[in-house]
Amino acid sequence: MSNMKRREFIKVAGAAGAATGLGLMGMPMKAAAGGGHVIVIGGGYGGTIAAKYIRMADAGIKVTLIEQNRTYHSCPFSNTVIGGLNDIGFIEHTYDGLASKHGVNIVHDTVTGIDAAKRTVTTVSGSTMSYDRLVVSPGIDFRYDTIEGYDEKASWQVPHAWKAGPQTSLLRAQLEAMPNGGTFVIATPPNPFRCPPGPYERISLVANYFKNHKPNSKIVVLDSKDKFSKQGLFTAGWTKHYGYGTDDSMITWVSKANDGTVKAVDADKRVAITEFSEHQADVLNVIPAQKAGHIAHVAGLVDDSGWCPVDHKTFESTIHPNIHVIGDASIASPLPKSGYAANSEAKVCAAAVVDLMNGRDVGTPAWVNTCYSLVTPNHGISVAMVYDYTADGKIGKVKGSGGLTPADGNNQMEAIYAQSWYANIMSDMFSGT
Amino acid sequence: MTHKLFKASAVTAASLLCLGLSGTVNAGASGAMLGNTCAGCHGTHGVSAGAAPSLKGLPVDYLKQAMHDFKSDKRPATIMNRIAKGYSDADIDAMAAYFGGMK
Numbered sequence: 387m388s389n390m391k392r393r394e395f396i397k398v399a400g401a402a403g404a405a406t407g408l409g410l411m412g413m414p415m416k417a418a419a420g421g422g423h424v425i426v427i428g429g430g431y432g433g434t435i436a437a438k439y440i441r442m443a444d445a446g447i448k449v450t451l452i453e454q455n456r457t458y459h460s461c462p463f464s465n466t467v468i469g470g471l472n473d474i475g476f477i478e479h480t481y482d483g484l485a486s487k488h489g490v491n492i493v494h495d496t497v498t499g500i501d502a503a504k505r506t507v508t509t510v511s512g513s514t515m516s517y518d519r520l521v522v523s524p525g526i527d528f529r530y531d532t533i534e535g536y537d538e539k540a541s542w543q544v545p546h547a548w549k550a551g552p553q554t555s556l557l558r559a560q561l562e563a564m565p566n567g568g569t570f571v572i573a574t575p576p577n578p579f580r581c582p583p584g585p586y587e588r589i590s591l592v593a594n595y596f597k598n599h600k601p602n603s604k605i606v607v608l609d610s611k612d613k614f615s616k617q618g619l620f621t622a623g624w625t626k627h628y629g630y631g632t633d634d635s636m637i638t639w640v641s642k643a644n645d646g647t648v649k650a651v652d653a654d655k656r657v658a659i660t661e662f663s664e665h666q667a668d669v670l671n672v673i674p675a676q677k678a679g680h681i682a683h684v685a686g687l688v689d690d691s692g693w694c695p696v697d698h699k700t701f702e703s704t705i706h707p708n709i710h711v712i713g714d715a716s717i718a719s720p721l722p723k724s725g726y727a728a729n730s731e732a733k734v735c736a737a738a739v740v741d742l743m744n745g746r747d748v749g750t751p752a753w754v755n756t757c758y759s760l761v762t763p764n765h766g767i768s769v770a771m772v773y774d775y776t777a778d779g780k781i782g783k784v785k786g787s788g789g790l791t792p793a794d795g796n797n798q799m800e801a802i803y804a805q806s807w808y809a810n811i812m813s814d815m816f817s818g819t
Numbered sequence: 820m821t822h823k824l825f826k827a828s829a830v831t832a833a834s835l836l837c838l839g840l841s842g843t844v845n846a847g848a849s850g851a852m853l854g855n856t857c858a859g860c861h862g863t864h865g866v867s868a869g870a871a872p873s874l875k876g877l878p879v880d881y882l883k884q885a886m887h888d889f890k891s892d893k894r895p896a897t898i899m900n901r902i903a904k905g906y907s908d909a910d911i912d913a914m915a916a917y918f919g920g921m922k
Contacts, residue, residue, distance in 0.1 A: 438863075439855070726859045729858075729859050730856050730859070733852070733855045733856065733858075734852075737851075737852060749848065749849055749852060750847055750848040750849070750852065751848060751852065752847075752848035752852050752853050752856055753856060754856040754857070754859070754902065754905075756859060756860055756898065756902070768897070768898055770898055770901050770902055771905075772902060772904075772905020772906065773905075774848075774905075775848075784904075784905040784906075786904045786905075787901065787902065787904045787905030787906075788901050788902070788904075788905065789901050791897070791898075795897065796897055799897045800897050800898070802870050803860070803870060803871060803897060803898065805869060805870065806860065806867070806868075806869025806870035806871045807859065807860050807869070807871070808869075809868040809869035810858070810859060810860055810861060810862045810867055810868050810869050810871060811858075811859045811860075812868075813862055813863065813868040814858045814859060814862060814863045
């Protein structure tokens, strides 16, 4: 019961703090009096953490998480499903723990509009909800205008599998149905995109599947870039395990300079078309160029780049006040568009939201990124970096920190720690202490 | 359980705030802010669900020594030597106090 009293106290203190802040901005006092409500849109790597960490820091703040799916599918480790190492259930999670352990109000609905002036969110089911602060963590959407013949409908013949779930299962089923000796063609996206090493981990784990089950098969990578994340580590792993660089290589990588950019797709025939050639696939995986998730565009939170500009100390939108944007949708370079970065951004955002709602100065932020990739089930590689808040108000890399697995690194241990990473980051998002 | 942890971290955060104020001109991030960045690999509040070690409640001096040894490459590691190089002595003190102070 002392918990109740404390909550009431914080509620009053929070309202008082918010009232001061709002008063200064000349905003109506009404919201502050009934205040203390944060709505989080999107229950992925960013949104779950923002919701949980706001509640852990100040249980007097009511938090509503709006997420359209009842079951979450993690993109990290979805490549292990595509490669046949895990079933789809391995990447499935529910929101029960956030509700029961942290008192987050979970609403399964789809947001159709945000009114930044009135501070309301409307949903497809017809409800309108008011917020004091809004956290938008919508992930990505695809630029379907960039590849002729490739749109949402075509993605159910030729999967992108870059949003995990049914797309993951579809690509896995196609690979299982493919005969030994078939060709898997994967078109990888231009920068910036979600999970820079992700396509190359996918190539690795499909190669691992082919090596063990369909050894006469080939993989053709059509890249719209001339270099890629962890390139040296991936190609060293491909050389070691998949004959890369030899006449008998399972993997052929076609760079942008070598006509790798896919311009058009014939989804019915599973043909990828570049400027000068056509690539017939048995299984075709097209990962298009990307932009911030749909609701960010609807709400006018994006700039000309298609991504959301934010203040790096608070992740508050520089376009609309009281709305914070985190995760892949935000412009947070030099942080990459990774799950770990979204987790780290969400914690900075949660701390800032709690400080702002309690009328306190926002504390100094800090970030980390740690990305593991599997080249085989027992060969892991990683990239890491520590970030701080620079004197000019931006996210900066801490000099001397981070970097890649060294060439003589312990890849077997890194594969074990990759599994551990997944267990812990899922626990941080969906249950945990 | 959560409530107790919250109280512990709040006390730690408060004491760290004082350290920060008496420390360098550019006051760094709090122990809680720094410590929460570890949770992606070490679990919420440093309670690990995997092969990565739990950090919650370890002796403060041990945590400090481990971070300094990772930073100087004295202690071998897969990734922690790359991570530890991102932190100052004050950062390490703050993180060690944060995890070490948890009951």
